[in-house]
Amino acid sequence: MGLLVVTPAAPLSGLVASLWDCDLPRQAHAYDRILPSAAAQLVINLDEDETRVYDEHLRCTRNAGAAFDAPASRSVLIDTAEQVRVVGIVFHPGGAAPLFRERMDAIAETHLDLDALAPGQGRSLREGLLAAPNAHARLRLLEQWASERMQAACAARHPAVTHALRLLDAAPGVQRIDAVAACCGLSPRRFGALFREQVGLSPKRYARLQRFHAALAAARTDGRVDWAGIAADGGFHDQAHLVHEFRAFSGMTPTAWLARRGEWTRHVALA
Known part of the structure; x- marks a missing residue:
């Protein structure tokens, strides 16, 4: 087992x-x-x-x-x-x-x-x-x-999507999507459509989701969690913005998540 x-x-x-x-x-x-x-x-x-x-x-x-x-x-x-x-x-x-x-x-x-x-x-x-x-x-x-x-x-990701994911994952914050599109050699409209088709989310929403997961990773510590510091380091406007994004993606507040987090990163035990 x-x-x-x-x-x-x-x-x-x-x-x-x-x-x-x-x-x-x-x-x-x-x-x-x-x-x-x-x-x-x-x-x-x-x-x-x-x-x-x-x-x-x-x-x-x-x-x-x-x-x-x-x-x-x-x-x-x-x-x-x-x-x-x-x-x-x-x-x-x-x-x-x-x-x-x-x-x-x-x-x-x-x-x-x-x-x-x-x-x-x-x-x-x-x-x-x-x-x-x-x-x-x-x-x-x-x-x-x-x-x-x-x-x-004959499956393979589109090279532009692979490159864009690498760029977005390297800096988990909401970047200028038109700049990412330019790095991929595509117009913003074509880039957005291709990204949604293969990834399932818009580039901006994907970046927001990755920023949320980066905040989760930063909060997985045995000591006191500095949410204000995580918000500042993670590219959120402030702690209130982090709480808003936390609710939007998880359906929980950071405090509620902290009280119930367990061994598995994506699993939160409920009653």
Whole structure:
């Protein structure tokens, strides 16, 4: 039992950040809040043939056991009771669009059955994973499946999107998007459309989300958290601006997040 995370071999590593296998005891709390990410994820539940997400009013969206979490800039809740034997793929931002030949801006903020993107493959992939003898075998099978899809689609991120992501990630603040477009050799309009198509978020919203995650990383300390200092160092106008962005992306205040944060960066335990 435990969590196993591996980085795939090239060339799949150009689209996929990691493959993971989770086999853990049931949690004492009922729900986790999942903080938003521009990195799409494929999640396959091996304990139940279903995946569930909830909104702030605990209204449930049910998907098949193999489901795709599209890029998101809003948090959702998940049911911890079904998150005990799960495997998944975390894509780099912009990595899922070419592999599935799907516009990410058309499905952003949603959760879909894998069969909606890869018809007929959700059940067969899940059944193959259920038959695998251990975590390493499951991740080898998952990597083989993704590699075959990548080869069949001749999948690759657009070079301009790859360059833009590198620029935006190097300085996680809201940069002048027209300057980033110019560095990529594109007009602002063409750059924005291409970025949204592959990443699922506008360049500006992506930059804001990355700035939020940089603030989270800065706050993960054992000592007293200096929110004013994090706001100043992170490119926020002031601490009130940081709190506003925190609420917008996480649905929580920084203080509430601090009281409930746990071992996993994107998971916040709720009652």
